[in-house]
Amino acid sequence: MTPSTSTKTRPARQKKPEGQWKIDGYDPLNDDERIKQEADGLSAKQRVIDIYSKQGFASIPAEDLAPRFKWLGLYSQRRQDLGGEYTSKLTTSELQDEYFMMRVRFDGGRVTPDQLRVVGEISRDYARSTADFTDRQNIQLHWIRIEDVPAIWDKLEAHNLSTLMGCGDVPRVILGSPVAGIAADEIIDGTPAIQEIVDKHLFSGEFVNLPRKYKSAISGNARQDVTHEIQDIAFIGSIHPEHGAGFACYVGGGLSTNPMLSQDLGVWIPLDRVADVWAAVGRIFRDYGYRRLRNRARLKFLVADWGVEKFRHILETEYLDAPLIDGPPVPQHDGYRDHIGIHPQKDGKFYLGVKPTVGHASGEQLIAIADVADRFGITRIRTTTDKELLFLDVDQADLQPLSDALAETGLYTHPSEFRRGIISCTGLEFCKLAHVTTKARAIELVDELEQRLHDLDVPLKISLNGCPNACARSQVSDIGLKGQIVRGEEGFQVHLGGALGLNWGRKLRGHKVTSAELGDYIVRVVEKYKQQRHDGEQFREWVLRATDEDLS
Template sequence: MTTTTAKPRTQRARPRKPEGQWKIDGTTPLNDDERIKQEDEGLSAKQRVIDIYSKQGFASIPAEDLAPRFKWLGLYTQRKQNLGGELTGQLDNSELQDEFFMMRVRFDGGRVTPQQLRVVGEISRDFARSTADFTDRQNIQLHWIRIEDVPEIWDRLEAVGLSTLMGCGDVPRVILGSPVAGVAADEIIDATPAIDAIVEDYLLRPEFQNLPRKFKSAISGNARQDVTHEIQDVAFIGLEHPEYGPGFECFVGGGLSTNPMLSRSLGAWVPLERVPEVWAGVAGIFRDYGFRRLRNRARLKFLVAQWGIEKFRQVLEEEYLEAPLIDGPSAPIHQGARDHIGVHQQRDGRFYVGVKPTVGHATGEQLIQIAEVAEAFGIQRIRTTPDKELLFLDVEERDVAALSKALDATGLYSTPSEFRRGIISCTGLEFCKLAHVTTKARAIELVDELEARLGDLDVPLKISLNGCPNSCARTQVADIGLKGQTVTDAEGNRVEGFQVHLGGALGLEWGRKLRGHKVIASELGDYVVRVVEKFKQQREEGEQFRDWVLRASEEDLQ
């Protein structure tokens, strides 16, 4: 009897699933968002707002304009009031949204004049229930905007050179810039001409109106590396080349959210005049090769992770740039404070003064007051920052003390405690449809409680409150990062709470996530006080909070 041995089956390779990469898979839409964008580009909705929706009201807006096209106009529907965080993810967008909008005003490079700030304050007062929030992307956000009022708001903004266009959406968002560009004594190179060239020559080109998702940019020539370059899609920071002099190092593929990745250096030195070309090339790669099938993978960081930095630079140079890039050294990581609080001498002998609105929150009337103070001291240049500060440039030495006092009188803080200086929060449950917890009001309360119970701290302490996992307030790179979620208290009730990340820092480490450790929102003050007191008891001379976290026991961190 003969036996036969069965041949092993040859496993067929699964066919590659298309990712929606235009240069590889073609431009056929693979989801509704891509279909909507192709059928009618986002900015087309502006004229319909003026001609139709502002006259016929919220009910006249079709769903595909409301989301996503309104994002291109800098408008999001805000969350209905009194919808608890436990409903996030259970109700769809149409059930969560209210008939009011969040409006985002662009300040590219964080630049704003007193006249512009006054106009934004008047708009806030007249149309936004006096809401105004400085963001960590150097914008201002307003809430409670009615569609009926949008055309007049646009007219008022455009009259002073401001815009909401492309404040949101699958487009290049506001370009972060050093708030002290052109004046700082520690500046390597002034990046202002590059930001201006991108905004004026590239931003509104049709070729950049339909990217796979949002595209975040930052350009700073300051040695302080003050634009969070490690978590941007594309960023340029000041770099001195031993042969060619001052220019920029380019980073690509950074981002936080649920899959945090630090940006990676191209290993190139970029002269000032080539920054706009390289920026456009990186945006072009994202447009043509970025993943479009799944929204949660449609960020540049996933493409950089798949390709690797060597291939990314090769494609950039061969397909998108006029000439190869020059190899360059790496800029040393700036490990000190990157913010600009306090009084600093400019290179021209005058001073700039940095103050803090707590968690960036302001009112319309307050913005008008701030503008009036600036004008009273002859200041024409105000700057916003990624740390939600306000800077006043070109201050005469004789005016520094009086200006600081006048700004304090408006509700700003010229000498904030480290708790107030370092706290940041997202919009949270009050207005955001993605949030699980209240953040902004809680952050303000937390600062007041920490100052009352602990006074101050003699080292920086960055505290971040996020309403959801998307990390708009940079959870993973804060000393104390708090990610909002619904948790169970001791009585079994579902309540607001936070997952804790400790010891994060830009350029250094992700936060240390405490396994299984949650803090109920009502006990947040007690928790932060407990951890800070442990740090003060155990720290060594000159030790920073993040360094202590790395060696502290888990018990001492809970």
Template sequence: MAPTTTKVRERKRTPRKKKPEGQWKIDGREPLNDDERIKQADPAFAVRRRVIDVYSKQGFDSIAPEDIAPRFKWLGIYTQRRQDLGGEYTSKLENSELQDRYFMMRVRFDGGLASPEKLRAVGEISRDYARSTADFTDRQNIQLHWIEIENVPAIWEKLESVGLSTMMGCGDVPRVILGSPVAGVAAEEIIDGTPAIREIQEKYLHSGDFDNLPRKFKTAISGHARQDVTHEIQDISFVASVHPEHGPGFACFVGGGLSTNPMLSKSLGVWVPLEEVAEVWAGVAGIFRDYGFRRLRNRARLKFLVAQWGIEKFRQVLEDEYLHRKLIDGPDVGTHPGYRDHIGAYPQKDGKFYLGVKPTVGHTSGEQLIRIAEVAERFGVTRIRTTPEKELLFLDVEREDLTKLSAALDEVGLYAHPSEFRRGIISCTGLEFCKLAHVTTKARAIELVDELEERLGDLDVPLKISLNGCPNSCARTQVSDIGLKGQTVTDADGNRVEGFQVHLGGSMNLDPNFGRKLKGHKVIADELADYVTRVVGRFKEQRHEGEQFREWVVRADEEDIK
């Protein structure tokens, strides 16, 4: 009997068509989500006129929803959280339901450039219009709260009278440009990046070319040997690089960022002279504008494009399509391993000194800002700087005035000799004002420092502690020695309460990494001080001579860090 044969037809599978990412140069400019539609429907900065002419006169209820979110962000303002809604509502309610009738306002200090006049103006605004709230941020800005729309034009007028602005404080634009707070004055500076920051501001920020990016675009420029601008977590950064033939210039890094998908920036492998930094910046910003992903907001950061393309392709596109020339290959730039902040007194190039002081977690008040301005003027200080570590620096201090100035600032609540706990702690805004937060952070951070100082005294090595109200990592959770990510947790009695997920041993300046996430380990907020005290106490007991906390974490038994 002949064998039976069965013919099997092979079906050709049609590959599923890949969804467009919303890349303008590839997919066109058709909006793929509501944010992109709103941004194209009306220029975001057009809303400034409506604030002045309509909303400030007719009140909160007159504001169009699409102006509140997202267009107001371009003006540096957005609604704060309702005070009667706890963290348990964060993931349950829409933004419009969580928002209050008051606003947060972000005042830009590009490069951290401040003065007694500027701080006094912000202090008076805080006192008169913001219930005396004021916070230094890790972006060198000052944030105010409880702002009412009726008062915004008067606030803008006062800020502009001293050369300050809230424009582009938020939104899908180039945010404030971080700069070394001691640019041009520090004795150990390699190159002064101030001219590049100024050129970017004057030539590009208000050109209209970068008013509609896929999302925010963060920049940092520092020629200081200490790499004092957190360059590893910026969209684009320039740090000092000495070329064996061309001398001092800058290395360029792209694609850094934290949040729920943390990535460290990657070096382009180039050396950029000072006079070309602004042009390279504009080229990278142009790539982000034209090729950045716009369909999904959670993928609309430059780091995702860099990860998809790879650094070699990114550099090639930059050179071929935007600069139309090759960049100079540069030497590897090592990571500065020590302190990057500027706490204490340091020599300037001119023989004078600068003094760095720290307000706990950057928290201050309007009256305190006014007193700071008065102290500065008493000692003849005309140049003040904010920093990415939430410090204040007083420049051009005579040697004989250092001790007296330090004592005067200590009375105002600014510490030139803080404990390592006070020096290294950082927190985000948290549940008090933020619509994304699950837990209270700032008040808890202040209490935590007091507890640690009382129970453990001090340390002789740096200790970075960060408290973040949500997974977005505004307080740099993944790159801190002790990173605490806020979330709602279940206590022993089954109650849903505020708590934290723990990251340990993260770093930017010593073997950069995202640390050790303790799987399944969560700390109830009320037990936070006991937990941190226990872990740091074990470190003090077990550490080897000269060992850093993050080094101990790598070898510590899991029970010792729980």
């Protein structure tokens, strides 16, 4: 038999290594991994102080500018003269300006009036008065010059604040319930676990080179107020029939272009083991996470491939010193998860939640807010995953005067459902990945909807995203808008009826609207919902049964 007619089977193609350290070794399989191994991102801090701040932007080598500066909480921002049509045509280095976005982290959303004032002063003096609250409980500043960074760091550090590890392949800010320890409806206070992670693990050196970012959240509040379904790891309050109040643990969530909801490990964890489990899962991610392809390097892909049973087995047998206790499933909280308005605390006082539109603020506004807090003797302010501000420990007699004073600073104490539920990413104004303007568009949209529709008697989450990465959670919003160029103009792909933990947004085939059409479109769909809804029916529930024609 000649070779050409041989029936021998061809050997199976060998699977490419994924770059898992425990399986494939430490040889870097792409440029990012090589750069991280040569020097971790935090090493660039001293070079900023000694060299770049003195010699200017041009002195920064490419490998420090990206990716290492991310470890310092710095991203170069977008040039102002390049519209969305250039996003897919130019490289990020061609799109970048000689200014930076700076991210100040508030683990657990905790901030004092003094700290808020300091950030406001930095914004006023160094950032052209920009300040944006984010859905990860941080504040972002823009227009930062490299020459000013050491002075900013000194001022932040003097008030126990930091930008370090605000970005990059590291543990990002630890989300926490903004009413931890004081809410009347709290199951358990997760603050001690957040503090233990920050003190013991965050800067231990173990987690400065992860495959990608490691997003985490801890909340013992019954409202499940930390978007646990889309975190790499999250702990939410759980009551065990024998052991009492503790936490359930979820792993493997994340949105972007390949969205996945986190999965319940089926365990119950006491408060004193939360930080250890957080670190153990971080070590699994470090050792077994995929590093070859950046778009497959998030923990969610490992969890999806392994499944939760194998993941828990590896966690317990290789990374923990004792097995975890089986835990009951935690019911989904489907009501409001935000904290707008007046709410009782367990100590007889109250907390007040207010809203800056799409989280946008100015330096002078932050200073004014801090002044109001001081005037009423408030020492604790909290940021939230819905870009709200909460003021804790308010006496009942002060609630209305405080609300009035905050309204004078531009905070909405009784926002419409449109203003309450809208969220946007940074968008084209500063982001090199964006195709469209989002933040300014969102502010205009709220004003238009309030004028034309007045208000709504059910929650309505509207999210505007500048690109497919879904930083503003487009897939889990009632009306999710993904930015793209539509018929030669800025516009959006429409997703409808999404909700955390319930369903992804419904995407109508080919349904897109330009930015100019957006207000008319949302008014039309909301009015159709109001005409057709059943008693008690939420917008997302109506979307599931509505016809394509009703949603177009």
